[in-house]
Amino acid sequence: xxxxxxxxxxxxxxxxxxxxxxxxxxxxxxxxxxxxxxxxxxxxxxxxxxxxxxxxxxxxxxxxxxxxxxxxxxxxxxxxxxxxxxxxxxxxxxxxxxxxxxxxxxxxxxxxxxxxxxxxxxxxxxxxxxxxxxxxxxxxxxxxxxxxxxxxxxxxxxxxxxxxxxxxxxxxxxxxxxxxxxxxxxxxxxxxxxxxxxxxxxxxxxxxxxxxxxxxxxxxxxxxxxxxxxxxxxxxxxxxxxxxxxxxxxxxxxxxxxxxxxxxxxxxxxxxxxxxx
Numbered sequence: 001x002x003x004x005x006x007x008x009x010x011x012x013x014x015x016x017x018x019x020x021x022x023x024x025x026x027x028x029x030x031x032x033x034x035x036x037x038x039x040x041x042x043x044x045x046x047x048x049x050x051x052x053x054x055x056x057x058x059x060x061x062x063x064x065x066x067x068x069x070x071x072x073x074x075x076x077x078x079x080x081x082x083x084x085x086x087x088x089x090x091x092x093x094x095x096x097x098x099x100x101x102x103x104x105x106x107x108x109x110x111x112x113x114x115x116x117x118x119x120x121x122x123x124x125x126x127x128x129x130x131x132x133x134x135x136x137x138x139x140x141x142x143x144x145x146x147x148x149x150x151x152x153x154x155x156x157x158x159x160x161x162x163x164x165x166x167x168x169x170x171x172x173x174x175x176x177x178x179x180x181x182x183x184x185x186x187x188x189x190x191x192x193x194x195x196x197x198x199x200x201x202x203x204x205x206x207x208x209x210x211x212x213x214x215x216x217x218x219x220x221x222x223x224x225x226x227x228x229x230x231x232x233x234x235x236x237x238x239x240x241x242x243x244x245x246x247x248x249x250x251x252x253x254x255x256x257x258x259x260x261x262x263x264x265x266x267x268x269x270x271x272x273x274x275x276x277x
Contacts (some may be wrong), residue, residue, distance in 0.1 A: 017083045020076075021253035035076065039125045042069035046119045066119070070106040073122070077103060080258060089257035089272040096258075097126045155236045163200070163229060170222055171196035174215060181211040200226040 022028045045065040048054045055062065077099045081087040090096045102125060105118040151154075171193030178186040185208045186192045195208045199222040210216045253259070256274025268275055 013083060016079070017255065020080060020083055021255075021258050038069055038072060038123075038124050041125050042066070042227060043071075043120055045069070046122075066106060070103055070119075073099070074103045083257050084256060085274060086256040086272050089259075093257060093259060093271065095125075152236050156233060159232055159236065162274075167196045167200055168193055170200065170218070174210070174218060177218065178210055178212060178215045181215070184211055196222060199223055200229065202226045202230070 011229035017033050018025055019028045042065070045062050048058070049062045049066075071172070080090060080096075080099065084090045098121065102119065102122040105121075172189055173194060175186050175189050178184050178192070186195065191208070198205055198208075199219055202223055204223075210219050253277060254269035254272060254274050256269055257272040259269055260273040266276060
């Protein structure tokens with residue numbers, strides 16, 4: 001029986017896909033290790049450029065390093081878009097957005113000043129090291145956390161706005177109580193809301209303090225209430241994490257969108273529906 005010849009272009013694309021998206025082959029692992037070191041060095045260069053003494057002496061080299069890594073990451077990003085079967089899916093995924101944002105600040109800096117420091121977002125790309133180093137349990141843990149937060153977002157949103165409303169009411173009350181006190185710093189409702197938020201979160205900067213006895217009593221109530229409030233989001237997220245736990249997962253990438261974290265017995269991608277190979 002004659003075997004059907006495979007298109008050389010398709011074969012090359014599949015080999016490149018395994019190198020770029022997988023870490024099971026020697027070339028794939030080498031590619032990811034080089035990529036991770038490039039990320040570390042690029043972030044280090046951005047940080048060093050904020051040190052005045054180093055920036056003055058090594059300005060040319062740091063600028064050259066910035067452009068070198070930006071072009072490198074741009075080529076890598078475009079290569080990933082080319083290799084996946086569903087480029088839009090990858091582009092809108094977490095890593096797709098991070099990959100894009102890791103390149104944009106340098107190009108935006110040609111037209112808008114002050115965007116250079118945003119390159120530090122490249123540090124998020126180091127999350128890929130869990131897959132490269134075969135830390136499957138870490139990958140699974142990260143996926144569970146993300147799923148748990150996603151499942152809890154509605155409850156967290158309701159909780160956030162409830163606390164915001166309470167802070168507005170508490171700040172307004174403090175303004176009514178402290179607004180006319182001699183030497184008061186509660187000069188407006190927004191300032192008083194800021195004080196209420198600082199008290200409720202138990203941060204206590206001390207830049208604004210209550211002067212009257214009633215104001216001090218209300219502050220005490222706000223702080224005690226804050227301790228009770230802090231426990232609420234913890235319970236919400238914990239419940240979401242328990243609900244999101246799905247069991248054993250693999251680090252294999254989806255050929256359609258490049259997503260990771262599928263169940264070991266999964267046949268289709270959890271994100272784009274592409275058949276897993």
